[in-house]
Amino acid sequence: MLTPNQASDIAQLILDGFDSYRARFREITQGAAERFEQARWQEAQQASAERINLYEAKVDEVVKRFSARYGDQAMHSLDEWPMVKNAYIQLIEPRLDDELSETWFNSIFCSVFHHDHISDGCMFVHTTRPSMHSRNRLPQTWRYEVKGELEDVAARILHDYRFAVPYDDVARDAKLLLDHLQTALPDWVQKDPELIIEFLRPVFYRNKGAYLVGRIKSCDEQWPLVIPLVHREGKGIALDTVITDEAEVSIIFSFTRSYFLVEVPVPAEFVAFLKQILPGKQAAELYSSLGFYKHGKTEFYRAMLNHLANTDDKFIMAPGVRGMVMSVFTLPGFNTVFKIIKDKFAPPKEVNKQIVKEKYDLVKRHDRVGRMADTQQFSHVRVPKAKFEKECLDELLEVASEIIRLDGDHVVIEHMWVERRMIPLNMYLETASENQTLAAIDDYGMAIKQLAAANIFPGDMLLKNFGVTRHGRVVFYDYDEICYLTEVNFRKIPPPRYPEDEMASEPWYSVGPNDVFPEEFPVFLFADIKLRRLFSKMHADLFEASYWQGLQEQIRAGTVIDVFPYRRNHPNG
Incomplete structure (x- = not known):
């Protein structure tokens, strides 16, 4: 039995762990600028992998402290966990990253209870937070009112984004930016007295690139505006191109890319900005692209629950050649495939389940260079049996009975990966x-x-x-x-x-x-x-x-x- 004071202490312990995680996350992220300026490309890749590994490592630290302090007492006090959740809600009230802290709480809860007893009373299956905050804070964007002076604005943009290494030729790059904008924007847009160019203030870093991410807004339309910068070693920083096409910007933020290293003081506001310039992207994918892949997983799960609750969609086997290692199923109206490991692998496959998991883990942590789909792992997922087509469920139970089972009116999937659905x-x-x-x-x-x-x-x-x-x-x-x-x-x-x-x-x-x-x-x-x-x-x-x-x-x-x-x-x- 937990007392109210113990519940508050547990909530504080969980939040302290989150603060430790966020501090190290920021430290790794803030180093991206220096690595770019000094062309330390191998270190950039190592930092990206370290930041991915950081989440689970910090969760383990909290769980160990929790077990050492409370032992079996908290494990046998599940009925009191709503009290812990309520204490935690009070603690995260003033935060600007509170949606991330909810996901962190879920991670700790699932680690302690091994993904059993998942309910909205004990954890944040659904968020308790507003999507946007109205608290006073520093502006998240640079705004440039064009007022017919597009040439001046192009020069000011590059002036506002300075690095420890100078531009190779800032006048040339400003001219390239101006030329592209004049070519891409209709004449009436360039003359619009309300025309504004707006950029998120932090620079987005990934691999060898640095990206200025913004938009162009006229009185009734908007376009994405992304400026990739490169470091020409021995010369300086240079504008590599200018991108105003939504499809091309979408590829930069693709689920096949490594996560950006970018300072994000208000995650929900950044995602809202990105959603406006990339309306085809889901919140889950945008959070993941910013490095918050665990919260991306949370957003995905909530979207899936909402889809299942509000549509007649049922799981079916994914079209295509049946795999020898994985069984793959999908929801026709939900752009995702679900992959589970089969009980037995057809020859000539010589891998085992542990090796398969290690391979997927490698992909998660490696640079995907736009050519490998990102994945999310889920454990102990419960879905109503009625949401499966009979043929699909029968096949899954036949080939993967060690992973998937029936529990009354529900199907329990012990382990699965989710991936974006594509055409084979x-x-x-x-x-x-x-x-x-x-x-x-x-x-x-x-x-x-x-x-x-x-x-x-x-x-x-x-x-x-x-x-x-x-x-x-x-x-x-x-x-x-x-x-x-x-x-x-x-x-x-x-x-x-x-x-x-x-x-x-x-x-x-x-x-x-x-x-x-x-x-x-x-x-x-x-x-x-x-x-x-x-x-x-x-x-x-x-x-x-x-x-x-x-x-x-x-x-x-x-x-x-x-x-x-x-x-x-x-x-x-």
């Missing part, structure tokens, strides 16, 4: 036009190359393991055979010793467990001769062992290869 590439090509086929096959090759540049080898590169996004980008999403590129031994097939060797059922050369022969890719990847020839014209270098070996040498030498999420004006900068 093999299915996309079945109905694609000639131009769509050309673009998809070319982008498929680019996806493989960009993954390799990020030290990722997909393993199973069949078309069915890639998907096509709504923007037509090809993305890898089957991770059970993924590994670091530097772990693979790329070899050229040795010449046959005798003419009979080529007719033999077994190879005339030894094959180690990590050996890969790129010469075999054309036949392995493409049963369709036309697609094989098309791909060979575009990406024949992928069939050479020397191509892969060259990338391995660069990676081992510490080179961070450029992969930018937009068309560059200065690709050699």
